[in-house]
Amino acid sequence: AQTVTQSQPEMSVQEAETVTLSCTYDTSESDYYLFWYKQPPSRQMILVIRQEAYKQQNATENRFSVNFQKAAKSFSLKISDSQLGDAAMYFCAYRRNYGGSQGNLIFGKGTKLSVKP
Amino acid sequence: EAGVTQSPTHLIKTRGQQATLRCSPISGHTSVYWYQQALGLGLQFLLWYDEGEERNRGNFPPRFSGRQFPNYSSELNVNALELEDSALYLCASSPWGTAHGSNYGYTFGSGTRLTVV
Numbered sequence: 001a002q003t004v005t006q007s008q009p010e011m012s013v014q015e016a017e018t019v020t021l022s023c024t025y026d027t028s029e030s031d032y033y034l035f036w037y038k039q040p041p042s043r044q045m046i047l048v049i050r051q052e053a054y055k056q057q058n059a060t061e062n063r064f065s066v067n068f069q070k071a072a073k074s075f076s077l078k079i080s081d082s083q084l085g086d087a088a089m090y091f092c093a094y095r096r097n098y099g100g101s102q103g104n105l106i107f108g109k110g111t112k113l114s115v116k117p
Numbered sequence: 118e119a120g121v122t123q124s125p126t127h128l129i130k131t132r133g134q135q136a137t138l139r140c141s142p143i144s145g146h147t148s149v150y151w152y153q154q155a156l157g158l159g160l161q162f163l164l165w166y167d168e169g170e171e172r173n174r175g176n177f178p179p180r181f182s183g184r185q186f187p188n189y190s191s192e193l194n195v196n197a198l199e200l201e202d203s204a205l206y207l208c209a210s211s212p213w214g215t216a217h218g219s220n221y222g223y224t225f226g227s228g229t230r231l232t233v234v
Binding site: 042043044045091103105109110 | 150160162205
């Protein structure tokens with residue numbers, strides 16, 4: 001069974017600084033997708049960034065980037081120039097390739113990020 | 118475009134009772150996913166429905182069940198409620214296929230907070 005582990009229950013960063021959230025996963029599949037979701041106090045899950053396992057290039061979305069190490073099964077999220085609005089729970093998620101269907105996500109337990117002004 | 122809607126927002130039940138939670142997906146989305154978010158445990162996958170059929174099930178007892186209706190809406194039923202069932206229940210929907218978009222096809226609702234007393 002696939003599992004996703006986030007080893008940092010809480011992290012803190014100073015506004016405008018950079019922070020890295022860790023995620024490791026376990027799978028025997030070779031084709032899969034990885035995601036980082038943000039959950040603010042409103043409870044709405046928001047997609048931050050995604051990575052296809054077959055792509056070697058690390059995904060980037062504005063201030064957000066990932067370090068995808070497929071052999072090590074590691075998928076960390078780097079947030080640059082942190083803003084107060086980045087404060088939230090961050091969840092790492094895995095999804096195997098179901099072919100034509102999206103399929104369910106497997107989530108880690110999350111990392112609570114605080115941003116200090 | 119209306120998002121994923123869940124009802125009720127809050128639900129209080131007594132141990133041993135049954136709870137029914139409802140989810141209406143994004144128009145055009147055929148898949149519905151249910152997740153349980155208990156404190157400190159992240160999002161745990163419960164059920165995935167697509168085209169009216171159960172496609173996958175997480176590691177939960179049979180008293181967690183559900184169904185998907187012809188209009189693709191879904192309900193989650195929890196029988197013989199236990200105190201440990203108290204959690205936020207999130208529903209998400211996605212279209213068929215590996216659709217690309219701002220959220221890679223997954224849209225989450227804001228959840229139903231179930232409290233068992």
